[in-house]
Amino acid sequence: MSDIIQLLPDHVANQIAAGEVVQRPASVVKELLENSIDADATSITLLLKNAGKTLIQIIDNGKGMSTTDARLCFDRHATSKIRNAQDLFNLKTKGFRGEALASIAAIAHVELKTKQDNDELGTAIKIEGSTIVSQEPASTAKGTSIAVKNLFYNIPARRNFLKSDTIETRHIIDEFQRVALAHPAISFLLHHNDNEIYHLKESNLRKRIVSIFGSKMNEKLVPINEQTDILTITGFVAKPEFSKKKRGEQFFFVNDRFIKSSYLNHAVVNAFDGLLEYGAHPSYFLYLDVPPNSIDINIHPTKTEIKFDNEKALYAILRATVKHSLGQYNVAPVLDFNRDSNLDTPYDFKDKKTVSTPKIIVDPTFNPFKNDVNDQQMTSNSSSGSSTKNYQSNYKKETGSWESLYANIEPIEQSTQEQLFEQQQETETGKTFQIQKKYLLSSIKSGVVLIHQSLAHQRILYEEFLENITVKEASSQQLLFPVTIGFSSADIEMIYSIKSDLESTGFVFNEFTKESVVIGGIPTSITESKITLILEQLLDDMKIEVPDASFSHFDVMAKSFAKSLAIKTGTSLSVKEQENLVNNLFSCKEPSTSPFGKATFKTLTLNEIDTIFNK
Structure with missing residues (x-):
C-alpha cells in the first residue's frame, strides 16, 4: 500500500x-x-x-x-x-x-x-x-x-x-x-x-477611562486598591446606580493583558450583592498584577483566557476588595449587628477632650397614683348623687367623640353582598387569566392556550415596527425640549453610521458631538423616558452577528425596539389588556414564535388534558 x-x-x-x-x-x-x-x-x-x-x-x-x-x-x-x-x-x-x-x-x-x-x-x-x-x-x-x-x-x-x-x-x-x-x-x-x-493622550488610568467612555464616566467611578502577597488589585468599579442592562464596560486585565473570566466576574457581581436591580450588570475596570509563573496564558489561540494557580484565593480577595471599597466610599451600607449605636460619638464631639455630665432633674412632688386616688374617692362616695352624675356625664363626653365616628355607618345589606360576589364570579369566569404575572391562560374551542406575555408582546411590537419602518411612512413626535444623551466615541460612531436608518423609523437628530447625541424627535410608538434604553439596547444588538444585507439594519432595529419596549415578566395586566394581547398576537403573520425564535404560546387540547388526569 x-x-x-x-x-x-x-x-x-x-x-x-x-x-x-x-x-x-x-x-x-x-x-x-x-x-x-x-x-x-x-x-x-x-x-x-x-x-x-x-x-x-x-x-x-x-x-x-x-x-x-x-x-x-x-x-x-x-x-x-x-x-x-x-x-x-x-x-x-x-x-x-x-x-x-x-x-x-x-x-x-x-x-x-x-x-x-x-x-x-x-x-x-x-x-x-x-x-x-x-x-x-x-x-x-x-x-x-x-x-x-x-x-x-x-x-x-x-x-x-x-x-x-x-x-x-x-x-x-x-x-x-x-x-x-x-x-x-x-x-x-x-x-x-x-x-x-x-x-x-498619555495620561493616568482614570483619565484614560474618561477619555474613552466620555466625561460623565468620571462621576461613576469608585477606586479599587489592594495589595497582598499573591496579587495586587487596582482600578475602578462603577457605582451601583450606574449599572446597565448589558454587559458592556467590564474589563479584566492581568499583568496588563486583557482577559475574559466568568469566574472572576462572578466575584465582582457577588460583591455587589443586594445593590443591583434584577438583570443589571456592574461596570468595572480591574487590573490584577500577579507573578508570571503563577499563570498560564498559552491555553487559547487569542490569549484572552488565563489559567491561575490559586483561583479560589483570587476570587476571595477580589470579592472582599470590591466590597470593602464600596463600603469605604459610602456606596454600600456597612452593617454591624453587634455594634451599639448608642455608643456612637457625634461628629460635633470628635475633637472635644472633655464631656460634661448631664444633670438629672427630679420632680419631688410627682405622684403617679394621684389620678387613681381621685377616681377611687369619686366612686366610693356613693352618698353623693351629684358626684356620680358628674362622673357619668364626663365619661359620656369623653367617649362620645370616638363613638361618633361610627354613627353614620350602616351594616352591608344582603343584596350588596350578593352583588359583590356575583362580580367576583364574573371576573373569575372570564376568557383570560394571568398566571404569576408571566403567562396568560385563554380558553379556546379545542382546549386552552398558554401564552408567554413578554415573548408574545415582542412578536406584536416587532411586526408593528417592521411595517412602520419598511412599508408605512414613519411618524415622528417632536420633543418640547431636545434630549442630550452621552455615549462613548465608538458608540456615537456606530449611531452615526446608521443615522439614516434610525431617521426612517422616526428619530430626529439635531446634533452629533464627540461625547453626546442631541435628539429632537422620536417615533410616536415610544416615550421620552425609553430613548436611552432603546439606543443602548440597539447598540448592543448591532454587535450580534447578522448578515450584511440592505434589510438587516431594519430587522435588527425592529427586534431591538421590540425587546426594549415589550412588557416584562412581573407586569400585572388588566382583563382588557390581556384580551388585547391575545387578539393582537393571533393577528400577527407569525404568531407562534418571538422575533428571536422562541415559542410564544403552547396549546393544550381537551384530549391532552384528559390524558393528564386519566393516567
Whole structure:
C-alpha cells in the first residue's frame, strides 16, 4: 500500500495557522498593536479603511528592527521572547509565539517599513501571500510602520464570512479600547476612513477611562486598591446606580493583558450583592498584577483566557476588595449587628477632650397614683348623687367623640353582598387569566392556550415596527425640549453610521458631538423616558452577528425596539389588556414564535388534558 501522509507546503500551513490567529480584521489590529507595545512604543497610530478590509496600518515610534530581523519576523515561530519551554511560564510580553506576522502575511498584502534609532536607513519589505516581493533600504522615521491591505484576498470564502462594516468596526474598536486601557502611559490615535475616532493622550488610568467612555464616566467611578502577597488589585468599579442592562464596560486585565473570566466576574457581581436591580450588570475596570509563573496564558489561540494557580484565593480577595471599597466610599451600607449605636460619638464631639455630665432633674412632688386616688374617692362616695352624675356625664363626653365616628355607618345589606360576589364570579369566569404575572391562560374551542406575555408582546411590537419602518411612512413626535444623551466615541460612531436608518423609523437628530447625541424627535410608538434604553439596547444588538444585507439594519432595529419596549415578566395586566394581547398576537403573520425564535404560546387540547388526569 502506498504512503498517503505528506507534509503541507509552507504557504498552506500558514493559511491554516491564520485561521486560528486571524479570524477578522480586529484580530490583525490586536496582534499589530501588541507588537508595537512590545517594541516599547510611546505613540501608536491606527489607520483603517472600510473597517480594515481594505487597509489596516499601524505606525509606532518603537525600537524598530534590523534588516535581518525585518525579514525573519515573517517566518513561522520566529521569536525573540522564548528560548525554551520554561520561558512560557515567565512571560512579560504580549506576543511570544511568533506566528502572528507569518499568519497575516499569508492572507494579505503586507508592506513593512522599519528603522532602528542608530541606523541611517531603514528597511522596506513587501509581501503577498507569504511571498516576499521586494526588500530594499528606505528612508523612514524611527520605529515601525506596517500596512495590511486586502485582507483574505486569496481566501475569498473567508472574506465572505466577514460581517458589515459597522459590525467589523465595532470589533476593531473593542480591541483598540482593551489595549488602550491596559496602557494609559502610551498615546493612541485611531482614524477610520479619514475620520478621527480617538485621540488619546498619555495620561493616568482614570483619565484614560474618561477619555474613552466620555466625561460623565468620571462621576461613576469608585477606586479599587489592594495589595497582598499573591496579587495586587487596582482600578475602578462603577457605582451601583450606574449599572446597565448589558454587559458592556467590564474589563479584566492581568499583568496588563486583557482577559475574559466568568469566574472572576462572578466575584465582582457577588460583591455587589443586594445593590443591583434584577438583570443589571456592574461596570468595572480591574487590573490584577500577579507573578508570571503563577499563570498560564498559552491555553487559547487569542490569549484572552488565563489559567491561575490559586483561583479560589483570587476570587476571595477580589470579592472582599470590591466590597470593602464600596463600603469605604459610602456606596454600600456597612452593617454591624453587634455594634451599639448608642455608643456612637457625634461628629460635633470628635475633637472635644472633655464631656460634661448631664444633670438629672427630679420632680419631688410627682405622684403617679394621684389620678387613681381621685377616681377611687369619686366612686366610693356613693352618698353623693351629684358626684356620680358628674362622673357619668364626663365619661359620656369623653367617649362620645370616638363613638361618633361610627354613627353614620350602616351594616352591608344582603343584596350588596350578593352583588359583590356575583362580580367576583364574573371576573373569575372570564376568557383570560394571568398566571404569576408571566403567562396568560385563554380558553379556546379545542382546549386552552398558554401564552408567554413578554415573548408574545415582542412578536406584536416587532411586526408593528417592521411595517412602520419598511412599508408605512414613519411618524415622528417632536420633543418640547431636545434630549442630550452621552455615549462613548465608538458608540456615537456606530449611531452615526446608521443615522439614516434610525431617521426612517422616526428619530430626529439635531446634533452629533464627540461625547453626546442631541435628539429632537422620536417615533410616536415610544416615550421620552425609553430613548436611552432603546439606543443602548440597539447598540448592543448591532454587535450580534447578522448578515450584511440592505434589510438587516431594519430587522435588527425592529427586534431591538421590540425587546426594549415589550412588557416584562412581573407586569400585572388588566382583563382588557390581556384580551388585547391575545387578539393582537393571533393577528400577527407569525404568531407562534418571538422575533428571536422562541415559542410564544403552547396549546393544550381537551384530549391532552384528559390524558393528564386519566393516567
